[in-house]
Amino acid sequence: MDFDFNDEQREIKSTARDWLASRFKPEKVRELAEAESPYDEALWSEMCELGWPGIAISEEYGGQGLGVVEMVILLEEQGYALAPSPFISNAYAGALIAQAGSDEQKQRWLPGIASGERRAAAEFTNDPGPVVGAAKGSVVLVLAEGEGAKLVETDAATLEALDLIDSTRAYFTVSADGGDPLPGAVAPAVDVGAVAASAELVGVAARALDIAVAYAKDREQFGRPIGAYQAVSHRLAEMLWDVEEARSLLYYAAWCADSQPDSLPLAASMAKARASDAGCRVTHDAIQTLGGIGFTWEHDIHFFLKRARVSAQLLGPAGQHRDRVAELTGLEAPRTG
Amino acid sequence: MDLTLTAEEQAFRDELRAWLADNQPGPAPTGGDQVQFEFEREWQRKLHAAGWAGVSWPKEYGGRGATLIEQAIFGEELARAKAPRPANVLGLVMGGPVVIAHGTEEQKERFLEPILSAEEIWCQGFSEPESGSDLASLKTKAVKADGGWRITGQKVWTTFAHEAKWCMLVARSDQEAAKHKGLTYFLMDMEQDEIEVRPLRQITGEAEFNELFLEGAYVPDENVVGGEGNGWMVAITTLMNERAGLGASAALGLANTLDELVELAKERGRAGDPIVRDRVARLKIGIEGLRLGAMRALTATMKVGIPGPEGSVAKLQWSATAQALTELAVELGGVDALRTDSPWAYRFLRSRANSIEGGTTDVLKNIVAERVLGLPKLR
Numbered sequence: 001m002d003f004d005f006n007d008e009q010r011e012i013k014s015t016a017r018d019w020l021a022s023r024f025k026p027e028k029v030r031e032l033a034e035a036e037s038p039y040d041e042a043l044w045s046e047m048c049e050l051g052w053p054g055i056a057i058s059e060e061y062g063g064q065g066l067g068v069v070e071m072v073i074l075l076e077e078q079g080y081a082l083a084p085s086p087f088i089s090n091a092y093a094g095a096l097i098a099q100a101g102s103d104e105q106k107q108r109w110l111p112g113i114a115s116g117e118r119r120a121a122a123e124f125t126n127d128p129g130p131v132v133g134a135a136k137g138s139v140v141l142v143l144a145e146g147e148g149a150k151l152v153e154t155d156a157a158t159l160e161a162l163d164l165i166d167s168t169r170a171y172f173t174v175s176a177d178g179g180d181p182l183p184g185a186v187a188p189a190v191d192v193g194a195v196a197a198s199a200e201l202v203g204v205a206a207r208a209l210d211i212a213v214a215y216a217k218d219r220e221q222f223g224r225p226i227g228a229y230q231a232v233s234h235r236l237a238e239m240l241w242d243v244e245e246a247r248s249l250l251y252y253a254a255w256c257a258d259s260q261p262d263s264l265p266l267a268a269s270m271a272k273a274r275a276s277d278a279g280c281r282v283t284h285d286a287i288q289t290l291g292g293i294g295f296t297w298e299h300d301i302h303f304f305l306k307r308a309r310v311s312a313q314l315l316g317p318a319g320q321h322r323d324r325v326a327e328l329t330g331l332e333a334p335r336t337g
Numbered sequence: 338m339d340l341t342l343t344a345e346e347q348a349f350r351d352e353l354r355a356w357l358a359d360n361q362p363g364p365a366p367t368g369g370d371q372v373q374f375e376f377e378r379e380w381q382r383k384l385h386a387a388g389w390a391g392v393s394w395p396k397e398y399g400g401r402g403a404t405l406i407e408q409a410i411f412g413e414e415l416a417r418a419k420a421p422r423p424a425n426v427l428g429l430v431m432g433g434p435v436v437i438a439h440g441t442e443e444q445k446e447r448f449l450e451p452i453l454s455a456e457e458i459w460c461q462g463f464s465e466p467e468s469g470s471d472l473a474s475l476k477t478k479a480v481k482a483d484g485g486w487r488i489t490g491q492k493v494w495t496t497f498a499h500e501a502k503w504c505m506l507v508a509r510s511d512q513e514a515a516k517h518k519g520l521t522y523f524l525m526d527m528e529q530d531e532i533e534v535r536p537l538r539q540i541t542g543e544a545e546f547n548e549l550f551l552e553g554a555y556v557p558d559e560n561v562v563g564g565e566g567n568g569w570m571v572a573i574t575t576l577m578n579e580r581a582g583l584g585a586s587a588a589l590g591l592a593n594t595l596d597e598l599v600e601l602a603k604e605r606g607r608a609g610d611p612i613v614r615d616r617v618a619r620l621k622i623g624i625e626g627l628r629l630g631a632m633r634a635l636t637a638t639m640k641v642g643i644p645g646p647e648g649s650v651a652k653l654q655w656s657a658t659a660q661a662l663t664e665l666a667v668e669l670g671g672v673d674a675l676r677t678d679s680p681w682a683y684r685f686l687r688s689r690a691n692s693i694e695g696g697t698t699d700v701l702k703n704i705v706a707e708r709v710l711g712l713p714k715l716r
Contacts, residue, residue, distance in 0.1 A: 001346055001406045002339045003632040004640065009338065069338055213710050228713040230699075233706035240705060241650040248629035248647060249622065255340050270622045322618035323611070329621045330599045331608040 020081035033167045038084035054114030061110035067258035072199040079203025084168045086134030092193040093120035093142045100184030124314040135172040150179035166310040191268035195253045197314045198271040201279035208304045209239045212286040239282045246278035266328040273321035279308035349407045357418045381423035381455040390453045405635040412586025428452035428459035439563035460501035462492035470700045473517045479508040485557035498534045498547035501527045507568045520568030524560040541686045584631025584651040591624045623658035649705045656691035663688045
């Protein structure tokens, strides 16, 4: 039993933390969030040189052949940096094709996804409408189709920008006729997508907590740092609890995806439910800790709140995942009709 | 990252499972506290005979020398087997480890074996009516007298006081010294007339705890642990022992109770109720979060000596989940679950203590804020 990263994973984490901190400084994130498109293609190219897009894709298709644990490390750090990037959508598309695609589909699309040179984007099925991150600039889309998924080349689809509160990522609605169905079952890859979204949420929450703690040490009112008051410090302690509990469930789900797939459905839904709540609550509580400045456009914290809210919806909000957890804990599905 | 058991851990678990299968303690007997206690004492004797009593203790002191992960497996397996707690639980998790860490060779020779065998039961005299969370403010006084000490004062929340031979007692041995400096850790013989034990009736109606009234109780010098004036440091060790490794078996215990709650929800026809489903799922997630956090903390402790931030919230996770679980149960169970003889009513009432005993939620949040987040102290 070793519930910790190994040396290689630790190395991936520290490299990611350093690289993201140097490339996605807060002023850069703000610049991208306020730009026409939040993606910087030069930074995407650097990310590709680091081999990130292919981290969990097998070497046969030009990937690094590592696992969901390693992918989750990169996503948590990207959430922490709030890095605008097409990474998550490309990675989820890759997971869907690797899981459910035919050999031909894999050979055709996975190498470009792994190198990042011909990237893909995926629909994170959602209610009420489909949401696709980073569709523009991708060559192929993986769209939900009934219980499964289909491939549609981006040129053949109609994209409409979806203007969500989170401006650190691009969202589109897509309409497309026809397409090339993935023959296999997508369910395990959808769970991996939920784990990916959870990773980003944990990173977002962890950063919001750090911002709030730093502020509470610095900001003085009534002659003391506000972090000395228990009304504030206890809320911060609860935020740490949120972050750490979500993180434990996240790492477990990532490990299940790689090593114990039978446990993935429950693990993924537990992780997504907890991370969605943690992301939303911790970013909200960070704003409360910051007080008035937290409500301004000038302070960065609102970007974290907005990202958390949108990511919490991706592949189902917390309540939907809790319903599945209940099902898998022995409560039979509610009667319909 | 590898959450599967190593070959050694697997062997440890298999051996334990096989032993538990052959040595099923069976259901707890009825007939009152004394009968229950003897049942627990008998269970500990069985554990001891097979070498399972001091699972965390070093081998040289009669223990098994288990790793932290193996200790967690031990807790989980006993919870899974619904085994009773061993009678001398305080001696095993606090008394023995303190004597091993701070005791003299003579003390180790004298005290350790009877703890393991449950021949001598241990109790704890820390809290006082005026000193709960602020333990170091305690006033029970120890005065030098004929080769030892005479102790006068009042202690509260002492479990097993009627059964105990030894009491781990912290008292103020130097009235002049600073708050934390003037304390000494004593092992007090409970068989003396200068000690009066009064049961403390609690919210459930039973008396799990006692008050101790000390009127010059005697402790010889050789029963001071860790030296005069070092009581705070020694006491902190025992409190840490009380908290360490709690998470994994606590999570398993809650998982057992959740299984019963799921059955209750089905019996009451509420399995399809979205609100019930949501609350059950929150409990499941809380329990798994506790279990997995404990595993992360144990791994970190084995690698670098201390748990990460995840370890600091385990007690908070446990108490909140345990209370929410019993609250849902008494709600689902309706008036039946609130009858005085209902096990759910008992669990609901008993769990009110979970956010107080072993460190209140309020104080633990201060500790997280100050030690983990580095926030300034209010004091």
